[in-house]
Amino acid sequence: MNRSYMGKVLWVDLTTGRITTETIPDDLYNRFLSGNGLAAWLLYRRIPAGADPLGPDNILGFVSGVLTSSGSLFTGRWMVVGKSPLTGTWGDANCGGNLAPGIKGCGVDGIFFTGQSDRPVYLYADTKGAELRDAIHLWGKDAIETERLLVDEHGSKQRARVACIGMAGERRSLISGIVNHGGRLAARSGLGAVMGAKGLKAVVLCGSRRVHAYDPKAMKALSLACNEHVAFQPPFLNGTMTAYLGALMRMLPTQMKLDGMLYKIMLSKWGTVNQNQMAIEMGDAPVMNWKGSNRDFGLDKSKLIDPDEFTKPVVAKYFCYSCPLGCGGISLAPDGKTEVHRPEYESTIALGGLCLNEDANSIYYLNEMLNRAGMDTISVGGTVAFAIECFEKGLLTPKETDGLKLTWGNTDAIVRLVEKMVKREGIGDLLADGTRAAAARIGKGAEEMAIHAGGQELGMHDGRYDPGFALHNVVEPTPGRHTIGAYMYYEMFQLWREIPDLPDPALFYLKRSKYRANREKAAMGAACSQYMNVINGAGCCLFGALMGAHRIPLFDWLNAATGWKQTPEGYLVIGHRIQAVKQLFNIKQGINPKDIRVSKRVLGDPPQQEGANKGVTVPLEKLRRYYWSGMGFDPETGVPTSECLARLNLTI
Amino acid sequence: MAYSITHECIGCSVCMRVCPVDAIIGKPKERHRIVSEICIDCGACGRICPHASVKNPKGELCERIRIRSRWPKPKFDHQRCMGCTICVEACPTGCIDLKTDRGNRETLRYPFLKKARNCMGCTFCMLECPVDAVYMDQRVG
Numbered sequence: 001m002n003r004s005y006m007g008k009v010l011w012v013d014l015t016t017g018r019i020t021t022e023t024i025p026d027d028l029y030n031r032f033l034s035g036n037g038l039a040a041w042l043l044y045r046r047i048p049a050g051a052d053p054l055g056p057d058n059i060l061g062f063v064s065g066v067l068t069s070s071g072s073l074f075t076g077r078w079m080v081v082g083k084s085p086l087t088g089t090w091g092d093a094n095c096g097g098n099l100a101p102g103i104k105g106c107g108v109d110g111i112f113f114t115g116q117s118d119r120p121v122y123l124y125a126d127t128k129g130a131e132l133r134d135a136i137h138l139w140g141k142d143a144i145e146t147e148r149l150l151v152d153e154h155g156s157k158q159r160a161r162v163a164c165i166g167m168a169g170e171r172r173s174l175i176s177g178i179v180n181h182g183g184r185l186a187a188r189s190g191l192g193a194v195m196g197a198k199g200l201k202a203v204v205l206c207g208s209r210r211v212h213a214y215d216p217k218a219m220k221a222l223s224l225a226c227n228e229h230v231a232f233q234p235p236f237l238n239g240t241m242t243a244y245l246g247a248l249m250r251m252l253p254t255q256m257k258l259d260g261m262l263y264k265i266m267l268s269k270w271g272t273v274n275q276n277q278m279a280i281e282m283g284d285a286p287v288m289n290w291k292g293s294n295r296d297f298g299l300d301k302s303k304l305i306d307p308d309e310f311t312k313p314v315v316a317k318y319f320c321y322s323c324p325l326g327c328g329g330i331s332l333a334p335d336g337k338t339e340v341h342r343p344e345y346e347s348t349i350a351l352g353g354l355c356l357n358e359d360a361n362s363i364y365y366l367n368e369m370l371n372r373a374g375m376d377t378i379s380v381g382g383t384v385a386f387a388i389e390c391f392e393k394g395l396l397t398p399k400e401t402d403g404l405k406l407t408w409g410n411t412d413a414i415v416r417l418v419e420k421m422v423k424r425e426g427i428g429d430l431l432a433d434g435t436r437a438a439a440a441r442i443g444k445g446a447e448e449m450a451i452h453a454g455g456q457e458l459g460m461h462d463g464r465y466d467p468g469f470a471l472h473n474v475v476e477p478t479p480g481r482h483t484i485g486a487y488m489y490y491e492m493f494q495l496w497r498e499i500p501d502l503p504d505p506a507l508f509y510l511k512r513s514k515y516r517a518n519r520e521k522a523a524m525g526a527a528c529s530q531y532m533n534v535i536n537g538a539g540c541c542l543f544g545a546l547m548g549a550h551r552i553p554l555f556d557w558l559n560a561a562t563g564w565k566q567t568p569e570g571y572l573v574i575g576h577r578i579q580a581v582k583q584l585f586n587i588k589q590g591i592n593p594k595d596i597r598v599s600k601r602v603l604g605d606p607p608q609q610e611g612a613n614k615g616v617t618v619p620l621e622k623l624r625r626y627y628w629s630g631m632g633f634d635p636e637t638g639v640p641t642s643e644c645l646a647r648l649n650l651t652i
Numbered sequence: 653m654a655y656s657i658t659h660e661c662i663g664c665s666v667c668m669r670v671c672p673v674d675a676i677i678g679k680p681k682e683r684h685r686i687v688s689e690i691c692i693d694c695g696a697c698g699r700i701c702p703h704a705s706v707k708n709p710k711g712e713l714c715e716r717i718r719i720r721s722r723w724p725k726p727k728f729d730h731q732r733c734m735g736c737t738i739c740v741e742a743c744p745t746g747c748i749d750l751k752t753d754r755g756n757r758e759t760l761r762y763p764f765l766k767k768a769r770n771c772m773g774c775t776f777c778m779l780e781c782p783v784d785a786v787y788m789d790q791r792v793g
């Protein structure tokens with residue numbers, strides 16, 4: 001029966017070289033969708049308690065979503081999953097690019113790697129089957145070069161999609177990711193190190209199997225209607241005006257409920273860098289290792305990352321698979337010849353404002369260097385900012401930094417430091433595993449300056465501006481992720497249009513009301529977590545979902561693709577179930593949810609004395625209790641209650 | 653369901669050479685067989701078979717199109733295309749790519765038939781396009 005998922009996953013034992021296919025019963029798709037959901041269930045049961053994330057017991061999975069290749073839009077995301085070596089928790093990372101259709105093209109919904117190879121290998125898979133091949137000639141090469149070589153070798157008469165690690169993953173840097181399509185990264189959770197530890201250099205997918213939806217006509221009708229919304233693109237402000245808009249939003253005591261169409265228009269015009277200056281001005285972007293504010297990186301300093309200026313080298317839009325929006329950009333590198341991916345907002349702020357680095361060219365240069373090395377720009381920026389503050393406080397001296405004068409905004413030193421981190425050379429080796437590990441090695445109170453949640457550096461969205469970010473940084477089974485929930489995400493999702501029981505925020509509200517912890521905030525947070533699990537299970541893009549549930553027909557697509565007759569409420573129950581399994585994964589691995597903490601500084605403890613987030617403190621403990629209670633978890637411990645598990649039909 | 657080969661097959665192996673996923677097995681001058689687990693239903697074997705011995709999944713005999721350059725080829729409607737690359741990834745022979753000429757950053761990278769000789773007329777690109785921006789033109793090529 002046509003149902004849009006393939007009904008199988010591939011298991012590759014890297015120790016023995018044995019490759020097997022496992023049939024997944026329909027019931028599991030019904031309960032967990034595909035993508036992160038199915039993977040959470042499989043890995044929860046199969047990774048033994050206390051497994052070493054960099055050892056043979058860990059499982060690394062590449063998964064696509066239920067809707068991938070089924071005729072829907074925005075649904076080309078692939079996810080990599082495993083136990084994170086960075087946080088010790090459930091680890092996942094999400095990427096666009098072109099790998100997702102390759103997974104399903106090989107006739108499976110996911111590829112899971114167990115064991116450890118004693119020599120570098122890569123997996124080649126096509127419509128016929130899969131095999132491990134020798135990768136000694138690729139080991140040591142950067143990710144983009146590796147992809148080029150593999151596409152040249154396998155892609156002359158078929159479509160070859162490649163995901164691989166660069167030097168950072170090979171060197172088991174805990175802040176390394178997995179690279180696809182010329183520099184798109186599944187960057188978070190340090191899963192590049194897991195791939196490197198397994199001796200797996202790359203995955204090459206050449207399958208061309210078609211995916212059949214249950215009701216292709218309905219899929220097409222829904223996609224055409226969705227595309228009408230995407231195509232709506234009226235003239236908009238120029239780049240400089242976005243900064244003034246941000247400043248205006250900072251000055252007003254009230255805030256307006258956000259509509260995702262506005263964000264869609266900005267994304268379509270500039271990509272994620274639309275927020276570069278605006279986010280700094282309104283207090284969303286962290287500055288100077290989260291201790292500064294818009295005052296430290298004002299318009300005079302941030303003008304070089306003005307969205308218009310920053311996109312000048314862009315020669316064409318970049319579209320991930322099945323995306324009608326195209327928020328990426330293909331840019332000319334400073335040499336004027338090579339085409340590279342334009343840095344995203346996260347990279348720009350992490351390597352820019354967070355280190356007070358005003359040099360836009362260096363951000364382009366560092367972004368490409370890190371893409372080739374396969375390293376997470378967010379974590380690298382966070383770690384460099386941490387090192388600079390340690391240097392400022394005297395915890396690191398020129399002797400320990402190999403002579404580098406790590407001062408705020410010292411572009412040359414920042415570039416040299418990142419080069420050393422990629423190579424794990426001198427001070428770079430100390431920092432290549434992120435802030436938590438570096439602070440533990442430095443000691444002397446350095447932990448206070450290490451800004452992370454449960455070990456993972458935070459995305460470039462300030463919880464003091466939107467406490468939803470602060471909440472999701474600690475309550476999610478993968479801490480430190482900025483792409484799961486926030487109050488502004490909830491507003492843009494507009495889920496109350498599909499599920500009337502969910503709270504509908506007022507059109508205008510006082511900013512100070514954001515910092516009140518109550519059941520409504522908990523319901524908003526819980527809905528974000530659950531909806532994001534559905535989004536990831538479907539293989540959908542967050543930016544698409546931000547257009548609003550009434551404009552991106554995710555639930556209808558799922559029903560048309562699979563033949564199910566599930567209600568929106570029913571899909572959120574599936575999302576809830578996935579969240580509970582991930583939470584159980586952490587508990588099984590010895591993680592106490594209450595021990596996942598975020599640095600006090602990012603909660604406004606003590607409050608900032610100036611800038612957009614002046615005087616603000618986030619009541620995180622109270623918020624977390626409400627959230628856990630709303631999720632059916634014990635409000636004090638975060639452990640899913642037996643009633644909750646029974647309600648979710650989870651028999652463990 | 654997959655394509656199948658009838659007893660009319662004389663084992664000329666033309667279909668084996670055109671199959672993009674190596675789903676056809678058999679010795680020369682003996683009846684060939686399509687491995688249904690591998691077949692992707694592209695229909696190239698049916699279009700090329702000189703002995704009318706390939707049936708489609710509905711059980712109908714496939715019609716040969718004698719001159720390969722007359723096999724249907726995709727054309728792209730740039731008014732409708734949004735650059736989503738679904739057609740690029742759908743092509744089993746990787747013969748669709750994105751144009752390298754861009755103009756300015758607002759320009760979409762439109763798909764085009766880069767390797768027309770490799771195109772098998774499978775229509776996957778047309779079938780998978782969510783906005784009907786791909787159509788097949790038999791005069792192309």
